[in-house]
Amino acid sequence: MNMNFKLNIEQSQKLVISQQLKQSLQILNMTLQELEVEILKESLENPVLEVEEKRDDIDWEKFIEHVSSGKSDETYTAYSNDEDRYSMENFVGYEAGMYEYLKGQAGCMLKNEAEMGIALEIINSLDERGYLPESTEEIATRLGVPEEKVMDMLVIVQSLDPAGIGARSLSECLVLQLHENGIIDDRLENIINSDLEMLSMKKHRELCKKYKIDIDTLRYYIEIIRTLEPMPGRVFSNERATYVTPDVIVEKVDGDFEVYLNEYSTPRIRINDYYKSLLKSAGDDAAKEYIKQKLGSAANLIRNIESRKSTILGISMEILKRQRAFFEKGVNHLKPMIMKDIAQELGFHESTVSRAVNGKYMLTPHGLFELRFFFSGSPSCDDIAANSIKNILREIIDKEDKKKPLSDQAICKLLENKGIDISRRTVAKYRDELGILSSSQRKQA
Template sequence: MCFFKLLEPAGIAARSLQECLMIQLQREYPDEELANTIVASHFIPFAEKKWKALAKELSVSLKEIQMVFDLVQTLNPRPGAEYRQEKTSFVIPDAVIEVADGELTVLTHDDPLPKISFNATYYKQLSASGDEQVSRFLHEKVHDYQWILKSIEQRRETLTKVVMKIAEKQPLFFQKGPNYLKPMTMKEVAQELDIHESTVSRAVREKYVQTPAGTFELRSFFTSTIQTVADESTSSSTVKNAISLLIENENKQKPLSDQEIVEYLKNTDGMVVSRRTVAKYRDQLGIPSSSKRKRYE
């Protein structure tokens, strides 16, 4: 036996995920013969959920393979993670949107903005030298300083305008919650503020806003439009939430196919989306296909 098979926690230093899980099974569940056999000799088809062929090859039922799957789910695929220490990262919101008596108030935080200062004493001392080359150098640096100050102020003003526009266009989001997010694009906001779309993109990049529903990245407010049967529109974020809810409450023995989700969204929520769109959103949510969500019990 290799020395790393004796290390703690079980599975650490293994050469592959398969070996990691195998070590844990051998140590913690040595009597589970089917589980040990499947992970040791049939790991790929088992992981890819090609269970019908696997069940036939091993002469076992799909329910038995399901039980092995549930057992493997209790194992730790990253046993070394507990030794990894990461500093807790905190998000400092660049703006705050508050709701009081139904009215929205927008506040911006200047703390995240860079701070610069001008050393007037040093400037006066150098100016008194009378050297023409020094004077040109000082003039350039004063110009740079003023340009930076102006750029920072423009950046603050642009961010404030964009956040105020978001608050103006998304009142129900801040009053009732994320499920009421309406479709809104950067191009739309840029046109209303009479600025370039790329300016909006730069203004919201890696910026956060604190709201009554939590702290959100500003980019998350910009979503594509999904048509509804009532000739209205909804946001892609709302559609994703609806898909998640449908799959969460589905019959796990007969999971919904992407086409069935399309029909449910149209008939129940009035959302008109294609099967391809549902598949794309499902992938973005990290949800596997219906064949891989199926349970055999």
């Protein structure tokens, strides 16, 4: 009898632990939108849970009056309740179009309310292509602020995702995307800024002569241009475009990068104190057991959500540490990285890292990226890392002595010096994929 009782207790404990672990893994695997739904569902089923409602009561009339007064250097709170500040919290939603998506990102980056007001005016002025069809002077006149401030905020808007947004011309749109991709090439930019029409007319010989480049280089430029999006707003043309909310944000503060959680992204929950006191005063054993069970369930949910936050933040901090060149210089400087390395560093199982990065997004100075973006099995099998290496390879060959072209082994050594460890065979493969001749053929050409 005693043995059976002991077995029942152990089985019951294992069941509770198993359920807690299952919920923990499920919550870690959830996207922000899925987590929000889960929190709301739990709050409906569990009376001891309280969900704090999000606020969006901005006093726009008062805010516009403030911007128009010219006091744009002052920090201003546009809420009717002065204790709240403008933040991304007001734009979180399941689905939104281009304007809401851009406003959400701007809300993460701008702390000054007057600056945010100017940025919103620019965003609202964009056409469906994502272009700004009016001048900064016109916007400044409409708001009653110096044009210089509008130009400063336009730079911010143009740094948002998708790349190319806020451009005033096709050329500017394409160049913005080049810079976002970490491609800095004066000749390519000059072609885009001055000779897109000549390029469209296939005047390749004239372009090669004008820019003193060979036909292979021009073809490479054409391939780059083909990868760019002439109308960045087009990705939002679907009436029910998905709005991706960042889980974490990386920004540069006082010369150094900081990573922090987007605390406004999910409803805040807490345990209602009334039920804590009721547990002490309840005389009915069944009522006590019910309250105790609900309190335990609520505590587990809160604990698992906090664990999710801690895990995602820890992984994000490690990404920042290992991919610093990316945050400094852009996609072109992304390094190959595998989940196993992060897992070992943080003391996690690799599957935990996989769950934590799946469907979670990071807002960076270079745009919005899924955390999974930063990982690859190896340089040769991950498209993003491979493309970064190809860009560097192309850059090395562009700068080589044309009379003494670099061999694949020499390029391999230069890549190794940059912290990229790939074989000579992989260099040859990437070179072929880029349409670049071998060193002996380049010398003859």
